[in-house]
Amino acid sequence: MIISASTDYRRAAQRRLPPFLFHYIDGGAYAEYTLRRNVDDLAGLALRQRVLRNVAELDVSTELFGEKLALPLALAPVGLTGMYARRGEVQAARAATAKGVPFTLSTVSVCSIEEVQKAVSAPIWFQLYVLKDRGFMRNALERAQQAGVKTLVFTVDMPVPGARYRDAHSGMSGPYAPARRLLQAALHPAWALDVGVLGRPHDLGNISAYLGKPTGLADYIGWLGANFDPSISWKDLEWIRQFWKGPMIIKGILDPDDARDAVSFGADGIIVSNHGGRQLDGVLSSARALPAIADAVGSDLAVLADSGIRSGLDVVRMLALGARAVLIGRSFVYALAAAGQAGVANLLDLYEKEMRVAMALTGARSVKEISRESLVGIL
Ligand code: FNR
Numbered sequence: 001m002i003i004s005a006s007t008d009y010r011r012a013a014q015r016r017l018p019p020f021l022f023h024y025i026d027g028g029a030y031a032e033y034t035l036r037r038n039v040d041d042l043a044g045l046a047l048r049q050r051v052l053r054n055v056a057e058l059d060v061s062t063e064l065f066g067e068k069l070a071l072p073l074a075l076a077p078v079g080l081t082g083m084y085a086r087r088g089e090v091q092a093a094r095a096a097t098a099k100g101v102p103f104t105l106s107t108v109s110v111c112s113i114e115e116v117q118k119a120v121s122a123p124i125w126f127q128l129y130v131l132k133d134r135g136f137m138r139n140a141l142e143r144a145q146q147a148g149v150k151t152l153v154f155t156v157d158m159p160v161p162g163a164r165y166r167d168a169h170s171g172m173s174g175p176y177a178p179a180r181r182l183l184q185a186a187l188h189p190a191w192a193l194d195v196g197v198l199g200r201p202h203d204l205g206n207i208s209a210y211l212g213k214p215t216g217l218a219d220y221i222g223w224l225g226a227n228f229d230p231s232i233s234w235k236d237l238e239w240i241r242q243f244w245k246g247p248m249i250i251k252g253i254l255d256p257d258d259a260r261d262a263v264s265f266g267a268d269g270i271i272v273s274n275h276g277g278r279q280l281d282g283v284l285s286s287a288r289a290l291p292a293i294a295d296a297v298g299s300d301l302a303v304l305a306d307s308g309i310r311s312g313l314d315v316v317r318m319l320a321l322g323a324r325a326v327l328i329g330r331s332f333v334y335a336l337a338a339a340g341q342a343g344v345a346n347l348l349d350l351y352e353k354e355m356r357v358a359m360a361l362t363g364a365r366s367v368k369e370i371s372r373e374s375l376v377g378i379l
Contacts (some may be wrong), residue, residue, distance in 0.1 A: 005350045006310035006331060012338035013084070016191055018184035020171040021083060025333050027166030028277035035277025037285040038308025045287065045317045046376040050363030059366040060355050061100075064302060064325055065151060065247040065268060070100030071352055072367050073315060075344075076276075076306050076327035077127035077153060077251075082110020082205075083217075084337040086195050090119045092336050095344035097122045099352075104153055104327070107131075107140065108220065112205030117147040127153040127251070128240070130232040136210050141243045143209070150246040153271070154237065157252025159230040162279040178218050234265055241266070249304065252279075254289045256296040259303075269302035269324075276307050276329050287321060291378065294322025312354025319367065320374040 014022050028035030062072040075096050081088040089103075089111040096103035097120040104125040105116050117124055126144040131137055144152070167173040171180030185192045204215045207223060215223065229236075241248065249269035250262050262270045272290045274283050283289075286307035294303050305318050306327035318326045328351075335343035359365070362374045372378060 004311075005335065005347050005354075009331075009334035009338045009343065009347065013334040016188070017084065017337050018181070018188045018191060020167075020177075020181050020184055021080075022337075023166045023170040024080070024172045025078075025084070025330055025337075027164055027170075028281065029162035029164055029279055030281035032166075032277060032281065034274055034281050034283055034285060038274065038277050038287070039310060040308075041285040041287040042308045042314045042317050043310075045320075045378075047313065047316065047320075047358060047362050048374055048376045049361050051361075053363035053365075055360040055363065055365060057365060058356050058359055060352060060359070062325060062367045068100070069102070069325065071315075071348070071355065072319060072323075072325040073348075073351060074102040074125065074304075074325065074327045075104055075332050076329040077104040077106035077125075077155070078329055078333050079106045079108035080110060080217075080220075081106065081333065081336065083195060084333055085340045087111055087115075088195075088336055088340075089116045091341035092332060092344050093120050093124055095341045095348060096120075097124075098345060099348040101348065102151070105149075107206060108224065109205050112209050113140070113144050113147050113149065114209075115205065117149060123148055123150045125149065125151040125153055125249075127155055129155050129158060130229050130236055131227040132229045133227055134239075136207075136227075137240070138243060139210050140206055141240065143206075145245070151249065152240075152244050152246065153249045153251050154240065155251045155275075156232065156237075157254075157273065157275050157279050158228060159232050161225070161228060162275070162281070164278065173221065177221075181217070234261065237265055237267075249302070253293065254283055254286075256292050259293045259297045263297050263300045267301055269304055270297070271327060272303060272305040272323070273307050273327075287318065290318065290321040290323060291372075298322055312351040312356070313358045315351060315355055316358040316362065316364075316370055316374065319370040320372055321378075322372075 062069050089109045093103035093116050102125050107129045126149045204220045208215045247268040250267045251271040253270045302324045304325050305323040309328050335347035364370045
């Protein structure tokens with residue numbers, strides 16, 4: 001029985017996944033201060049209870065880039081999602097599409113852009129990293145457009161990988177990692193059989209499609225390590241703009257000055273994010289960074305936010321701080337690992353229910369009516 005989406009699915013995911021995968025999802029950078037603050041700063045925000053305001057009719061939908069979203073929420077790009085459940089990207093995308101919210105496919109997915117887009121009736125979002133291999137980037141953009149993707153999420157907070165010590169402890173990286181992963185997989189036969197690990201090696205869809213050969217987890221880690229590009233600058237974004245016709249969202253903004261640069265560049269949206277506390281430990285939580293950014297650029301482009309959202313209440317809090325919509329990462333991944341598509345579908349229903357309760361009891365009848373007035377005091 002599900003009591004709370006955030007804790008119960010997380011616990012179920014931990015039971016189901018081999019440790020190297022669970023900790024890869026669950027962990028953050030260095031001592032994980034920012035990871036914890038993302039959650040704590042949001043949860044610590046007091047919602048302002050209002051009563052007797054006729055909340056019989058609530059509208060939880062919103063509009064973004066000319067499209068209607070059933071909830072002001074999208075699934076965040078999460079690498080290796082197809083390792084947490086069989087064809088995991090397809091399962092999560094189906095749950096999201098059925099609910100009427102966007103699914104974002106990571107560059108480093110197990111299922112390819114084509115496979116995921118074909119499996120659903122609405123356009124998915126596609127996330128791209130800047131990689132040294134510009135040929136890969138062009139190829140991915142062309143394939144995404146051809147498949148029918150309209151919205152590009154461009155992640156800019158990874159010029160270098162964060163220091164993730166949990167991965168070294170768990171066997172995701174570090175000495176003897178392949179052997180340790182194999183051993184852990186063997187100790188989780190139900191998972192291994194289910195995702196196909198023992199049957200056939202994992203294939204990193206988008207990367208394999210480009211390289212023209214199957215790529216497993218070890219190739220992926222090597223390829224990614226060699227391909228992250230610390231020379232990334234606004235010029236690279238202009239280069240990408242030539243190849244992308246639809247809305248472009250820049251993910252990983254944490255400072256109002258960078259947000260203003262995104263406006264000058266002509267971005268359609270930004271995602272206020274610290275990558276779920278996985279990059280630079282010690283930076284501001286998204287909840288703390290968001291109000292100043294929303295004040296600076298909220299009227300110029302769509303300000304979205306992620307990092308630390310674990311419930312529908314948190315969605316309302318982020319909107320109150322100035323976000324037009326939010327993305328959820330770990331929260332949906334735990335549900336997917338625990339119960340596949342049905343888990344993600346159930347999670348999204350829980351988010352909606354929780355949002356409705358929070359809106360009714362703060363007196364907001366629509367998403368537009370959620371404002372800083374919905375909070376008592378501010379961080
Ligand atoms: C991520 N995130 C991420 N972001 C991105 O742009 N491309 C990616 O491939 C990934 N991969 C990834 C893997 C895992 C396991 C996690 C947990 C996260 C970051 C993600 O999109 C989002 O910013 C955070 O997950 C948001 O924080 P919460 O919701 O997890 O607290």
